Amino acid sequence: MMDKHELNQPAPPTLANITDKFHWYHWLVLLASFLLTLAAWFVSSEQSHQKMEQQYKFQASHLIELVEERMNRYEDTLWGSVAALKFSDGEINAKQWKSYSEQLSLASKYPGINGIGVIYYVKPEGLSSFITRQQRDQTDFRVHPPHNKQEFWPITFIEPLESNRKALGLDMAHETNRLTAAKKARDSGLAQITAPIVLVQDSQKTPGFLFYAPFYKTENIPDTLDKRRANFIGNVYAPFIMKNLMDGTLENENRLLNFSIRDGNYLLYDELSADSTDFDPDPIFSEQHKINLYGRTWDFKIQTSLLFRSQHNNNQPIIILLAGIAIEIMLFSLFLILVNANHRAVSYAKTVSKDLIQKQEELTGAYTRMSRAFDTMLDGLVIVSNTGIILEVNNATLMLFHYHRDELVGQNIHCLLPTSSNDESENANPLLTVGEQRIMGKRKNNSQLPIHIQISEDLENNQPIFIGIIHDLTDKHQDEQRLAEQEALLTTAIHSSLSGFALCDVACNFTEINAGLAEWLGYSTEELIGQPVSTIIADHEKVQTQHGLDMLIKGDIESIRREKQYKRVDGSLVWGLLSSSSIRNSAGQVTSIFAQILDIDRAKRLSLQLETRNAELVRSNAELDQFAYVASHDLKAPLNAINKLAGWIEEDCEGILPESAQQHFELLKNRSKRMGKLLDDLLLFSRVGRVNYQVESVGLRPLVLDIVGLMDIPSTFNVTVADITLNVAKTPFEQVIRNLIGNAVKHHPNDAGNIAVLAEKTVNGFTLKVADDGTGIPPNLHDKALEMFQTLRPRDEVEGSGLGLALCNKIVEYNGGSLHIESTNPEFLDKPNQLSADNLGTTIVIFLPIKQNMTD
């Protein structure tokens, strides 16, 4: 899949990524074209070169020809002079020669020639006569320089004389080059030139040479060497300064070539130096030509000059090359444009086709999704042709009717309907009728089910088809029934409820109220609906109620639970427990307030009463305590004083009081002591329950034995104690045991007796029994024995305040327990022998509901 991003935002076209898209043939054309350009350039350049070479060759040969021609002309001149000499038989004088040479007008006709002269061959024997003869015309003639050769070749005449005066009389024999060429001319009969020499008359000492032409005594040149030597007279000669010769010959201007001439190793003439005009240090062409000239070989080195270069500088190949490259570039650009355009076209085509593919995929996806959706639909879907043949069903339908797909598709729709309805509506098939209806369907196993079917019609290939959506009503049916039942139940519950129910709107007016609430307040339901809530609120509660309602409506709080006083129609107030909460719509806004009000009037009043009474009770208890305390103290002080005073009287009047008075004093002390005990017990009694003691684990045996030891009980009494550990509040428990054992001893008819302290743990607490083998208490007096200030025997017989058992009872009851009196079971005692019909014994049974550790 092509990247969308790339499609929408093409990367900026760079040369690289466009040329990437070139095909091989683009490159081939470009390469071919380039090769063609190269070939054209090469051929053109070759042609140009050849043309130049031709030009050069022509020029070079022309140059050589010019030199040769000029030399030929000089030869001719020399031969002409030879002829002239012959004409005068070789005997001429200087004057004649001068005139002859002037006829030649050398300077104008033969530029480059330095002069023309005659050299006579003189044998040694004829030299002096020769000189003499010459000195007649030329007084200063002499032969020079001296040498030792046996022959003399003096320059005899030379014209123009002035410029060649130094040469006059110069003997050729003094120098090899001159002599050799002169001899060669003599011997060959041909014009000859010397090897390079420096002319004596050339002040610049530049290279030069001499040109000889021999003349003989004979008419023609003798045909053999001997004859030539025999007849030889001399040479006509011309001296040349090479530079002048060439200037004369070529006139060195606008020359396309430069050249040098060598004779052997001797450089005769040289234009090949940077001084020369148009010298090209890097010539296009350079050649050497060896030319044979009059007995010497001249070596021409000819090369092209700058002028040649500039004239023959042919731009054609370069132009061809450049033009070719330009065409390449244009071609390349053209390809770029074409390829790019092509690429765009291709990518556009790709985009279009990709869109098409994507759309097709989307379509396929949509179809798949639709199919899945149909299959995941909870409702059945069935597509039926106009002939009633099932074309398509979804999973829900299959599950609804318990079929497999293969069993349904292709079947007639009738198979989904009960036979009866099938028969009845054969022509008007309900499944081929557009609209909604509730009918019964038939499962594969022939069971029926209520369905709701919605049918719509459509066209497929111009054929009507029917699309049915089938909804299973089984659950809905049951749900509806259940809902109706619940609603009825709820309505009944609410309206028959003793609790009050009410609804109010956000304006705080009742919109709904149940009979219970209305009745409770003495209204009828109709009277209250539409009324403000404050109608039923007690006046002192109105502000708080309105505040609560506002908070609920604003949504600051969700619910209120509060005890509240309501105002009945007659103005009386009743207590109710309000539970109120806000009801929100789907948008979360509070639409109404629901309130449930329970009648707690009776309970509330009772509890208020109870509170009042409780407070009263607490106060009176406190008063009682205070009274008991003050009474015991205030009563005890004078009692003590009486007691003491009686004692002091006894002390002070010891021996003088009569017997009767002494007895009275005894009684007085006895009574006052009893009163003191009474007051102490009363104080103790009043204090029960004023202090809450912690429950602790106490060993019964050590506790009882301790108490017995402290109470100073006569040793005749046998006390047995169960070995058990109890959880009790130790201090009041000690008090109880002390009183009970004290009673047992105190009320025992004999001086000796048995006392047993037993304990037994139960599920709720424990039972404690204190048993004795005393007289016992008659059952009809059991209750009386527990009252305050009751004694069963005269106090003079048994001292007691009558508070002991009452105190025990009070302590036990205060701790939630119970106390009762029994006759002693003989099994309790170690020695039950004292028990008889008269001595039933007393057992005080105490139950205390304190949780015990059952493990020990």
Added chain:
Amino acid sequence: MDDMKKEATLFLIEDDDVDAQTVERAFKKLRISNPIVRARDGVEAFAMLESGEVTKPFVILLDLQMPRMNGLEFLEAVRASSRFRDSVIFILTTSKSEEERTKAYQNLIAGYFLKDESGEGSMDVSALLNGYWKISFLPT
């Protein structure tokens, strides 16, 4: 030693004549010669202290239940005064109240004695006082 030491006074603060006599009888019985000065309540006692009627060295034997200013109130007043805060005070009372005993000790009493009905206890208290001031150096 006796020559160097002035005999300590017993300052008895007691509203009940019988109780006061109990102490006096006990002193007599035990032949204790130290003088006894008596006040009937806290107000009188404080006045007597301030007037100089009672001079150092002395030991106070204080009852708690008294009219006008009871024993605890007197105790607090003494401990608050700069002159008498160093007084040695014993309590002799019928009150078995733990609360009162705690309060009394918080006010730095030297001992707390219970009166008994018979008066025998007073003999012990008197004997103790006699021993106490014989041995102890009292604030002067």
